[in-house]
Amino acid sequence: MVELTFITSSKIKRAHAEYLCREYDVKVGRQRHYGVGYAEPRIQDREELLEQSIQDAMQRWRKNVSNPDEKFFFIEDTSVIVHCLSAPDREVPGVDVKYWMQENDFASIDRQLKAAGNDRRVTVRSDLLLTLSKRLAEKLGKPYVRFTSQVQGHITEREYQFDTNPLYPWLDNKTFNKWFVPEGSDRPISMLSIEDADRFDFRAGAFNQMLAFLEQHGEIKRRGDAEIARMFQASLPIFPPLFVVCGPTCAGKTTLAEFVTQKYGYYHIEASDFMHLAYYERHGADSPVGIADFALKALKERPSIVAEKILEFIAGLGDIPIILTGFRAREEFDYFKDKYNGRHRPELIVVDADEITRLQRYLDRNRGGNASKERFLYENQLQDQMGLDVLMRSGDAITIVNEGNFCEFYSAFDAGFSERLDNCHPLDCMEHIEPSRLEDAILLALEGEDNAGYTSAGIAKLIKEKLGVSKSKNNVSRYFNQRYHSYYEVQVIDGVKRFRLSQTGRMQAMWLRRKLASSG
Known part of the structure; x- marks a missing residue:
């Protein structure tokens, strides 16, 4: 997978870029070094602004990144042209749109437009500059290439009140998108469905040009090409299954995962950790947008959002047996099963228990200190809205009822799978662990710490x-x-981020601990 580093301080822009690149086998990376970036001067001339920005970015890139000539990065600039306020030699607001939005509200812009004859036509433009690897730069005779796209429309006649789209946060109520009505639409682009918004996406053209350019030069390929690998799966020997476990709150999903991890050496992944990751990447850790609202909308409009991230995570683990808990929708499982290229055939397990039993477990566990029957019923209703009830009725699922004690629960699992798992030794697949690595040290230090979290x-x-x-x-x-x-789970308390291990983080820490013990 080719990494294209997007040099931007905006997590919303980066989320938009990931969305626009979703059909290609690329990773939109973020700048990992404090020295990487660029100083964007506040000047009106687009050509001068872009040239100064890319030159500064390339200089910092070469100074702070290892093997800089072998890697790609890009920058993007958005500009707006309000036709009745602009002149042949000056665009308003042009590339100064960010500051213009800060200095004006809808009422003041509306007055300016009406004073100029109320011609509300605008052009929204994206300029994308991609730096080239040394090989491509020498071949083309230039260090970077530029891609441009634009969309026509007008400024809305009235200001609408609406919330930012939690799944597609570039459709927001803060930027110019809240006022921009694309030609052929009757509402601002931020209020449109993602399907309609895609038709008018002013950045899409520039991104599509960049991706087509890289594909033409053999640097990237569409994700569909990876499907060829499955042609060989039928000839592979039988490997332990990859378990995908679903079920309602307090049915015993995590309990089963812990048992399978301890007895058979499986690696446990919790899907909700990756839903939180998708949320954090779009909104940060202290956003007013609720995670429940985000997850519900995500699974309805883009049900693959979590499965995509899990597949990327699994690719970095190696071909090991995995137990995955927490999918909420049938579409998630279908996407995961279709795209997974490993040797372990995904098998769906439903863990269930009657509502009274689950409620008592919920109250006894009292996670967060605010457990109640009302909250329990709300969480169950929310999960059904996400699609869990449909997933649990899947005809290809194996159901395990967990209404007795632990021994009965574990025996029910073993009765169906133990013969296929007795020779499972996944620790042999683990790479050598470097205990002094920063990430490993953080994981091992946080292992067993269950308080509200730690600052850096x-x-x-x-x-x-x-x-x-x-x-x-x-x-x-x-x-x-x-x-x-x-x-990690992230909490912001008094403006300070605090971190503790997520379920997936606890699994990684446990594997690190096991590996250290087995190697030394």
Whole structure:
């Protein structure tokens, strides 16, 4: 998979870029070094602004990135032309649109338009600059290429009140998209369905040109090409299955995963950790957008959102047996099963129990300290809205009822699968662990810590206390600031981020601990 680093400080722009690149086998990366970036001057001339920006970005890239000539990065600039306020030699607001939006509200812009004859036509434009690898740069005789697209429309006649789309946050109520009505539409683009918004996406043309360029030069390929690998699966020997476990709240999904992990050495992945990851990447950890609203809309409009991230995560683990819990919709499982290229055939298991039994477990567990019957019923209703009830009725699922004790539950699983799992030794597949690696040190230090979470400084202190390894709090902070991870739950308390292990993070820490014990 080719990584295209998008140099931007906007997580919303990056989420938009990932969406536009979704049909290609590429990863839209974020800048991982503090020195990478560029100074964007506040000037009106587009050509001068783009040239200064890309030159500064290339200089910083070469200075701060290893093997910079072998990698790609790109920058993107958005501009708006309000026709009745612009002149042949000056676009308004042009490339200054971000500051223009900060300095004007709808009422002031409406007054300006009406004073100029109320010609509300606008053009929204995207300029994308892609730097080239040394080989391509020498072949084409230039260090970067530029792609441009634009969409025509007008500024809305009235201001609408609506919420930012939680799944597609570039359709928001803050940027110019909240006022921009594309030609052929009767509402601002941010209020449209994603299918309609795609037709008027001003960045899509530039991104499509970039992707077609890279495909033409053999640098990337469409994701569909990877399907060829499945042609060989029929001839492979039989391997332990990949279990996909679904069920309602407190049915016993995690309990089963812990049993399979301990007895058979499986690796446990919790799907909700990746839903949170998708949420964090779009909205951050302290957004007013609720995770439940985000998840519900995500599974209805883009049901593959979690499965895509899990498949990418699995690709980095190697071909090991996995138990995956927490899918909520049939479409998630179907997408995962269709795209998974490993040797372990996905098998769907439904874990269920009657409502009274599950409610009592829920109250006894009291996660978060606010358990109640009302909250339990709300969570069940929400899961059914996401599609869990349909998934649980799947004809290809094996159902295990968990209404007795642990021994009965585990015996029910073993009765169906033990013969196929007795020779399972997945630890042999683990790569060599470097205990001094920063991520490994963080995971091992947080293992077993169940409080509200630790700050980056607190984690650095914990690493020293528990592992005897010194890690700078600045390096720990940098690790968390570079990107969000599926290994951690994030809470913002009094404006400060605190981290603790997610279910997937606890699994990774346990595997690290096992590997260290087996190697030493």
